[in-house]
Amino acid sequence: VKFSPLAERLARDDTQAWNVHRLASERRARGEDVIMLTIGDPDFETPAVVVEAAYASMRAGRTHYAYSQGDSTLRREIAKRASAWAGRSVDPSRVVFFPGAQAAMFSVCISVLGQGDEVIVPEPFYATYPGIFAAAGATPVHVPLRPEREFQLEVAEVEEAITERTRAIVLTTPHNPTGACIAAETLAALGELCREHDLWLVSDEVYGSLLFGDRRHASVLAVDGAEQRVAGISSLSKSHAMTGWRAGWAVVPEALVTRLVLLLDCMLFGSPPFIADAATTALRDADAATAEMRAAYESRAAVVARLDGQAGLRCHMPQGGMFIMLDVRACGISATEFAERLLEREGVSVLPTEAFGPSGAGHVRIALAADEQILAEGCRRIARFAAGLQAPARALS
Ligand SMILES: Cc1ncc(COP(=O)(O)O)c(C=O)c1O
Numbered sequence: 001v002k003f004s005p006l007a008e009r010l011a012r013d014d015t016q017a018w019n020v021h022r023l024a025s026e027r028r029a030r031g032e033d034v035i036m037l038t039i040g041d042p043d044f045e046t047p048a049v050v051v052e053a054a055y056a057s058m059r060a061g062r063t064h065y066a067y068s069q070g071d072s073t074l075r076r077e078i079a080k081r082a083s084a085w086a087g088r089s090v091d092p093s094r095v096v097f098f099p100g101a102q103a104a105m106f107s108v109c110i111s112v113l114g115q116g117d118e119v120i121v122p123e124p125f126y127a128t129y130p131g132i133f134a135a136a137g138a139t140p141v142h143v144p145l146r147p148e149r150e151f152q153l154e155v156a157e158v159e160e161a162i163t164e165r166t167r168a169i170v171l172t173t174p175h176n177p178t179g180a181c182i183a184a185e186t187l188a189a190l191g192e193l194c195r196e197h198d199l200w201l202v203s204d205e206v207y208g209s210l211l212f213g214d215r216r217h218a219s220v221l222a223v224d225g226a227e228q229r230v231a232g233i234s235s236l237s238k239s240h241a242m243t244g245w246r247a248g249w250a251v252v253p254e255a256l257v258t259r260l261v262l263l264l265d266c267m268l269f270g271s272p273p274f275i276a277d278a279a280t281t282a283l284r285d286a287d288a289a290t291a292e293m294r295a296a297y298e299s300r301a302a303v304v305a306r307l308d309g310q311a312g313l314r315c316h317m318p319q320g321g322m323f324i325m326l327d328v329r330a331c332g333i334s335a336t337e338f339a340e341r342l343l344e345r346e347g348v349s350v351l352p353t354e355a356f357g358p359s360g361a362g363h364v365r366i367a368l369a370a371d372e373q374i375l376a377e378g379c380r381r382i383a384r385f386a387a388g389l390q391a392p393a394r395a396l397s
Contacts, residue, residue, distance in 0.1 A: 006135060012131065020336075058274045062277055068265050068268065068271075069095075071277070073276075085232070086221035086232075094253065100246040101204060101237065104250040105233055112168055112256070116138075118165045120166060120168070123358065124145065125357055141166070143157045143158050144157065144359040147316065151180035151316065166197065168199055169202070175207075179320060188223055188224065194230075205220070206238050210293070219232055238321075240290060246275070247282070300370075304375060306379060324366045325364075326365075334361070335364050342382060345388070352365075
């Protein structure tokens with residue numbers, strides 16, 4: 001049998017990147033003591049009030065077809081959230097509900113990118129982006145987020161990467177895997193570039209409610225004069241520990257709304273009304289739960305940061321999100337080897353980030369989705385493992 005060019009483009013091999021996680025999951029399934037710090041799935045429960053709202057909605061018969069753009073009450077709540085991020089009123093007509101930010105990213109990207117187009121994306125990048133660009137037939141052009149610059153994006157480097165084939169710039173803020181946030185001024189400068197070169201500015205902001213310190217989220221929705229070319233994407237997955245509910249959205253110009261709704265019509269034919277009701281409750285009544293989770297991730301990051309300076313390890317403090325980058329370059333082995341041997345010797349699984357772009361080389365990503373005791377034990381083991389790597393070098397000198 002033959003497959004379509006789209007199916008062939010999607011058939012990429014990223015097993016190497018997730019090898020450590022796969023091995024760790026197998027070991028854990030066999031009952032071994034493994035500390036899993038690879039995946040960004042919150043270890044918190046979905047707030048009870050949200051679960052109850054879903055039950056009540058199903059009991060009330062909200063179990064039938066619904067309009068593709070998303071429930072209007074829910075879109076009003078999302079628009080309120082988006083307005084707070086934008087610093088001005090966002091009309092609910094600009095909101096499209098999706099089963100998760102992933103589906104929103106996919107749908108927006110295949111609606112604005114096509115065969116032969118270039119899309120500028122900072123690297124290291126979030127693992128699923130290459131598949132999305134491949135589906136669209138677009139070529140990613142990478143701009144580095146260098147560890148030496150705390151993974152901050154340089155506008156000049158984005159500008160240099162623009163060619164006549166560039167169609168969009170795709171950002172992630174707060175960033176996965178690096179934890180870096182893009183400043184409002186940088187977003188404004190990128191908005192200016194997009195206006196000059198007639199580009200889309202797409203921003204994945206799923207960690208936008210999880211910022212550390214007194215930092216406030218700078219959203220692409222706040223960029224002045226760019227409403228006609230901006231797509232702001234987010235979800236409840238991380239902010240409300242709702243990864244399994246599949247509740248996300250895109251805020252886009254009305255011309256793109258029409259196209260996204262046509263796409264959703266042929267792909268999903270509406271989203272579940274009881275999920276919409278639960279999501280409405282999450283946005284209305286569960287901010288306290290988000291605040292608690294945010295505080296927990298921040299203090300977990302502080303636990304991991306104690307690794308900084310131990311046995312040649314360096315921690316990059318995240319500005320937000322659920323991950324912390326550990327620089328293992330001084331250990332004398334690649335990040336992949338570090339992660340594989342760490343799992344083997346100490347039963348801790350972390351994600352080597354070199355598969356997500358050259359600037360991720362020599363780093364592993366630690367997910368903050370485990371409680372402080374577990375993280376502290378994981379870090380003790382990481383430090384012991386790194387010290388063991390240094391010991392022969394010391395013995396020689
Ligand atoms: C940067 C980024 N975007 C999107 C997603 C997926 O979000 P959702 O569960 O809303 O599809 C993730 C999940 O880890 C992520 O890290």
